[in-house]
Amino acid sequence: MRTSKDLISDADSDAFYFRALEKQGIYLNEPQIQAVRHFKGPLLTLAGAGSGKTSVLVCRTGYLIAVRNVDPRNILLVTFSKKAAEEMRKRIARLPGLNDSIAATIQARTFHSFFLRIIRMHGVTQDILSETRYQHILLKRILREMGLQDAYQPEPLLSLLSSYKMQMIDVDSLPESSSEEKELKLIFAEYDKWKAANDQIDFDDVLLMAYKLLQQKPPLLAALQKRFLYVMVDEFQDTNMAQYALIKRIVEPHRNLMIVGDDDQTIYSFNGAKNEFILNFDKVFAEAKTITLDINYRSTSSIVGLGNEVIRHNARRKKKTLKATRQSKTSPQYLRPKTADDEAKTIISYILNQAKQGKRAFGDFAILYRTASNSRAIIEQFVVEDVPFVDYGSDESFYDHWIVKPLIDQNLNNRKVCHF
Structure with missing residues (x-):
């Protein structure tokens, strides 16, 4: 060449x-x-x-x-x-x-x-709701309060909302022609209401605010x-x-x-x-x-x-x-799961089977994902199935990790405070 x-x-x-x-x-x-x-x-x-x-x-x-x-x-x-x-x-x-x-x-x-x-530089001071994980937690809470926790998952909801906003369609303009569309509009409205009440914006809001700013100035x-x-x-x-x-x-x-x-x-x-x-x-x-x-x-x-x-x-x-x-003789495999949870279960099931059969050790596997939000379901399945893993996608220390920190906080709350 x-x-x-x-x-x-x-x-x-x-x-x-x-x-x-x-x-x-x-x-x-x-x-x-x-x-x-x-x-x-x-x-x-x-x-x-x-x-x-x-x-x-x-x-x-x-x-x-x-x-x-x-x-x-x-x-x-x-x-x-x-x-x-x-x-x-x-x-x-x-x-x-x-x-x-x-x-x-x-x-x-x-x-x-x-x-x-x-x-x-032009006056926007709101904090950024930057952690996708926290957005998922917030949506789960909203779904639970609305009694819809079994009907929707946070990942596709957040993606759908982002898709609307990045097409410059605001929540007030969303369709309401079916019961599902009405539910989605209410969920998204509650999400935006929470952000406004807590002085927060997300990354999609950043782009929309920037576009409006260039129009106005x-x-x-x-x-x-x-x-x-x-x-x-x-x-x-x-x-x-x-x-x-x-x-x-x-x-x-x-x-x-x-x-x-x-x-x-x-x-x-x-x-x-x-x-x-x-x-x-x-x-x-x-x-x-x-x-x-x-x-x-x-x-x-x-x-x-x-x-x-x-x-x-x-x-x-x-x-x-x-x-x-x-050149290589490696044959890649292709899967098409329906949801993030299905994908995670399939991956962890394969890893567990390989490990139980003695064909591979846990340390032989690496899971690559496109964005940080894709890791949520996989990490949850690791915890559920008690599979040891290292999350290289996080800059947090072990004790600050979202899986570990609640356990430490709970342990500290249960202990008596000693005065010297």
Whole structure:
């Protein structure tokens, strides 16, 4: 496979940048080079799984600064997780000609942290109800008080509410044509009422408040448009209407928007994400250029092959076939549980059976989940079935963990206070 070492001549004006990348062990393939070199106007980068999209985003950021002389303060790089944003900043700082102080001036943030900062600067003081676990507990309490604890689960309720809000549909406008719709509207109204009474907002509220703020304050919008002349959005397939609307407003004057994503990987449709934003990108931005990253460097041929076979049946998609660089005889398995609890029970049942039969030890298993909210049912099943586990997804100490802390608090409450 040809890389920058073969494709970029020393006579090219930007060869110094790619030679410096190669010294760091970064050898970009042809589509990656095209994406990194893109300068003005909209760009759709279709990035299949494991195709090096993060390297492209990082290297293009460095290219804009080192080759195009763009002020790093004019760059906005939006990701979907705090960890991804921090990782990008670290990698940008290691690029040729850059350092930590330069990387710190680049706005590499999640949607929520970026727009939270904006609304905080303009008078929003409410605390953030940031723990999904607490949102689940709150919804469970609301359901119990309404006598609906057996009818609904907190995870799908929270996802449905988020989907409505990210489509910019407020609770007051929800339909009431059936008894179920009436119940849902009441549940969501109670949830919003609790937040208001306790001076709290959630992450969905952050985006909606930001959008209204930009509508109400044209000078603020103009300042953001003037500041962020180059905008890049990662994992664009998971973008919802509110996020897309915010980004479109910021890039409206210059249209220097690079989006990176894969319409086949849209997994947050239940939460308002729409792969139509990728599919219709060249209609909204008629002058957009499209580049496809179709070489998978992460997974083996059996996994990539299965993925290709599954997604090729999608009715509406950008045509692409991933190619694997690694071979393996491993055969992946596919399950489709109905609920989070069903999924957890299936996983823990499999682990218990393997352990009882002596085929595997508990320490041989690792469970990966997309978001922190997915861990709730799994952890509960571990506790119920008395399966030892380590939760690497939490930054809390052992004694502050939500499973352990109530037990310690209860024990302390039952003990007599001694006075010396």
